[in-house]
Amino acid sequence: MPSTSRPLRRLGFLTIGLFDESDPRLGHESTLGLIQLGEQLGFDSAWVRHRHLQYGISSPVALLAAATQRTRRIELGTAVIPLGWENPLRLAEDLATVDILSGGRLNPGVSVGPPMHYDRVKEALYPDTAQAEDFGYERVRRLLDFVRGEAATDFDGTEGFEVFSDRVQPHSPGLGSRLWYGGGSLGSARWAGEHGMNFLTSSVVKAEGLEGAAEPEDFADIQLSHIRAFRAAHPDGEKARVSQGLVVVPTDSATPEQRAKYEEYALKRTPRTLSPQGPARLMFAPDIVGTSAEIADRLHDHAAFREVDEVAFALPFTFDHEDYVQILTDMATKLGPELGWQPSA
Template sequence: MKKIGFLSFGHWSPSPHSQVRSASDALLQSIELAVAAEEIGADGAYFRVHHFARQLASPFPLLAAAAARTSRIELGTGVIDMRYENPLYMAEDAGAADLISGGRLQLGISRGSPEQVIDGFRHFGHRPAEGASDADMARESSRRLLEVLEGEGFAEPNPRPMFPNPPGLLRIEPHSPGLRDRIWWGAGSRATAEWAGEQGMNLMSSTLLTEDTGVPFHRLQAEQIQRFRDAWAEAGHDREPRVSVSRSIFPVVSDLDRQLFWRERHSTDQVGRLDGGDARFGRTYAGEPDALVADLAEDEAIAAADTLLLTVPNQLGVDYNAHVIESVLTHLAPELGWR
């Protein structure tokens, strides 16, 4: 059994070929897709966060709005770039959104992906400490966020406050119990997956790894997942971790599907360069359901994960993306034993 959700980058473009032509369209349609996904039986609605881009950027208003319109589906991010975040302010926003959702938030965080601008985090007022890198800064912000989400008091109360304080040191409010266990690290390599396991964060792995060992993407990702689980066990955490992988999967069950994705039927892994290093990109799965069932049954990383996130082409609109999600749930999930 797997949880199956969607992951949207929330692209928008004024192009007449796009169903999402403004930031308003991207936000409102994201909420509508979360509602539609819940109605057809999906388990999660996840949203990417990119700054300085015509994409989704500020996740917490969106997550809170989607939470108010849904009742069951998990709501998450994949991922928030921690180089841009004030961890205490983020803890307040996350706590509020999680309480509105009734404890359904699943927050993916990480060092982030290649940026639209040079050192964009500096425009947000964040700079690495002397001798540290931006990756170090992201990990330190993540460590602080996890610490604050534990809910322990740390701030000395004012002896003459405006309102009465509870006894002892004060914590960030609102505090949402359990949110600390629903933080995921978006790992781009085997080493960062091990670090996530040591820290007690769930693992979120995408269709991209910033390393290449010559083996197929799904096997490299399966090795990453196993190293994460080994690190988790060695750290002695007292709960079972969760692992998600993302895939582009398009069952061809209509003429429109065939028109849009026939070129992807023979998709393969790609190897390239990213941030000065080797990277391996996973393939797109597109084709008739029977063929996809056979192909997906060989994907070792999907088999090792408890959660599958379907990357959706959001600019094709809510109705078409709901169709894609429903096609996976209907034509593939039962045959593969995911449901």
């Protein structure tokens, strides 16, 4: 088996946190249970997705606040919060509060762009300012400034019986170094690096510069170019943190029925991985299903994986709780060691 250029140092997982509309508590409790299991298995981090007006976690910061009280060690992340739905100052307050409660374990990941289906939701979200909202990088920069302790107002001091601060409170000093940008383009990678963020790269990238090409470029090569562009722009250079989030499903302890389910899931999603999709020309990585030894071989052959020492493997969307327990257990006890990782105490 070829060796990786960067030994795997940190193992994490990502879940969407689906729930049934008729009993949403059960789904949220399932997600919290998986985070607790992740800590018991020695995972370094647990990440939750963000979904609005869907049957997935709509408020990851609130859910992670609950997770801070059920865990002691595992880092907790969002992958990612779409800032088009957020007020950066208010979000900065929430993030700092949860980070304080966690003892400095929060890793907020964010992204930019207009909210999904913006024409249909803008009157509910921004009824008076829909045309004036800026959904570009400036929104991230404002969040960065607030989290890092820059002034939010020109006033501080005492007014009557109340004391005011000119910056977001509470202030969590280390949180600014644990902000992540979730990006799939060269521009996003460079911007995140230039602004000293960490970089989340997933199973989706933009196939830039492929128009007119006879064959699409390889997903791994495109992702590798993003990682290198990010580090080239980052003040920390090669030490800048990058986490990769492919969909990986180990089957070592799976039942025959589970294996069949996992393979069918991956097969249905394979056609979208064969060429760039849609006007944005998005490229999707194939889901990797197999034994831990088989998955490790494929990852060691993946050019972008060889460039990172942190991963947050994404759990498939639609499986059952017991499936996720099996997958996470195999990740921690079989796949992680195959990749040279050791569980945290």
